Amino acid sequence: MCGIVGVSLREPLEPHRAAYSLYYGLYALQHRGQESAGIVVSRDGEGSRISKGMGMVPHIFAPDDLKRLQGNVGIGHVRYSTTGSSRIENCQPFIIDYKDGSLAVAHNGNLVNYAQLRAGLEGEGRVFTSTTDTEVIAHLLVKELLIHKDLVEAVRELMRILVGAYSLTLLVNGRLVAIRDPLGIRPLCIGRLENGWVAASESVAIDTLGGRFLRDVKPGEILMFNGADEEPRSARLYRAATTAHCIFEYIYLARPDAILDGRLVYDTRVRIGELLAEEHPAEADVVTSVPDSGVASAIGYSDRSGIPYRETLMKNRYVGRTFIMPEAEMRDIAVKLKLNVLGPQVKDKRVIVVDDSIVRGTTVRRIVDSLKARGAREVHMRIGSPPITSPCYLGVDMKSKGELIASQHSVEEVRRFIHADSLGYLSLGGLVRAVGMTEKHLCTGCLTGVYPVEVPGEKWTARQMKLSHFTP
Ligand code: SF4
Structure with missing residues (x-):
């Protein structure tokens, strides 16, 4: 990116x-x-x-x-x-x-x-x-x-x-x-x-x-x-x-106020949250988000579930996005610097946390641990995308399957790794509905392992960039 x-x-x-x-x-x-x-x-x-x-x-x-x-x-x-x-x-x-x-x-x-x-x-x-x-x-x-x-x-x-x-x-x-x-x-x-x-x-x-x-x-x-x-x-x-079109632009990469291919990203993220609430309901006292890219989806989840939305994770805005920083040590420090828990909002509460995606699982685990350390009774993670199982070859830094927790582990194993009481990912069908295009118009390579261009050693679809598929 x-x-x-x-x-x-x-x-x-x-x-x-x-x-x-x-x-x-x-x-x-x-x-x-x-x-x-x-x-x-x-x-x-x-x-x-x-x-x-x-x-x-x-x-x-x-x-x-x-x-x-x-x-x-x-x-x-x-x-x-x-x-x-x-x-x-x-x-x-x-x-x-x-x-x-x-x-x-x-x-x-x-x-x-x-x-x-x-x-x-x-x-x-x-x-x-x-x-x-x-x-x-x-x-x-x-x-x-x-x-x-x-x-x-x-x-x-x-x-x-x-x-x-x-x-x-x-x-x-x-x-x-x-x-x-x-x-x-x-x-x-x-x-x-x-x-x-x-x-x-x-x-x-x-x-x-x-x-x-x-x-x-x-x-x-x-x-x-x-x-x-x-x-x-x-x-x-x-x-x-x-x-x-890269489906990840809608989930995470683009700013929520951007219009991409005719769609306001913010609206898509609210719909992601609404559909997540339908697919993965939970009994809880508050819905919260991992700022900033999870906010719109958490609001959508709250609207659809009727559970109030509260800010519980305070972001230090002077730290860059951890996902962007390529060195592992830098990422660790950045996460610690980045988020602080607003203790009274979570103490003795059952908390639903909405985030856009899980890549390695280490960031989300720290968030769950921090919420529990500040007294949250239960933490239910809800993720606005399906599990990321495959690398991106088209411009996003998800380099190898080894770095992607969901490529090696089941949803239950990921739940245990991140210490959450429950974990729910939005289905691919739900995500595509939220974006409002048909799946064949989107790249979903990192979610499905099927790419829109020929990638050696990977599966790819018939819309690959061969001249015969284009009408000049
Ligand atoms: S594989 Fe496709 S959907 Fe995933 S990040 Fe790369 S371009 Fe986007």
Whole structure:
């Protein structure tokens, strides 16, 4: 998971306006990645100016950095690593200068055929400065641009080669371009600003910039922005038999105030809680949530069950999301720092705790233990997704089955491990109903072990990215 943004603005009175817009857009997407961030801007194709670094958005960009980034068009990226380790060489956007110009790329997603594509490019003598799949995309696009000259034809060829998830914002010779993979696995949307256009992973970035959300970028679509006043040019390069929107965006990844593929994430999470109450009722005194992603579902559970909702876990908002931090030791410390129990709300009570998912089980066990240590009589865990049993190969850091408690253990074994009095997971059918799409339009790979693209050694469905399944 990463966050991307792009703006194409009217030639500004203040020459650093694009950099500031990207900065605030990235700040709104900070939940999608906290390891590094970068901004590239250009003015009418006159070369690019870049600033990037490790850490969170407000710590990387000082006001003087942003003032230096003069230009009216640009892209930005917040990163959390799925391919390539957490180091400065892997920060995005990537810039490549080539014979006919320059290209900058910001990428959200993960390529399944990264290693094979990279080996091919290295065999042709191309040199890589990072270990990420994004640099592979940049090199491949340059290669196709040199062959085809026309951007649309080059991207059509690129899409034919790439297997996996990719939402992209590009700066091609100073022009903003937005691309979404043919299955629409990761989100991407566009909006209108008073002084131009914006493309972003989630609509919350558009809201933050005071813009008007227009629509999602369609799966397989390229949008080329030509200045602030012209409508962007669109071409639908491939149309898959079905889409494969990541169901986890609705459960956990996206902000609740985001609109993804026409659905407000908050509404989906409330419905998740309502259906969870129907599928797994419990006798209890209070319903509570693990903040923040469990809140809307806990409210839904409370509404449907009639059991009052109370806050019992107080979050230290200055600690990052534990799930995002890749090192195990960092995760441990972060969990301890992150949540404190409001003792009187749970003492002698039977408590239903709603959370979005269980990955390793260690965080939830600490929460159950903390509630019991503060006097909770019973703790009933309710989870707004089915058990996560398989890794994600498409841009979320769930790397191996060994890290996923539900891939090795039954629900009863997980219940015992987390010390809960009862444990109930929402069924896949319930989750799909809550999202409001049919299952065939969603990726459910980490829940079912069946992926929407060909993953070596795994099961995959017939909507895989083979050209024969697309109608150009
Ligand atoms: S495998 Fe899971 S997390 Fe990964 S894209 Fe599919 S639904 Fe999303």
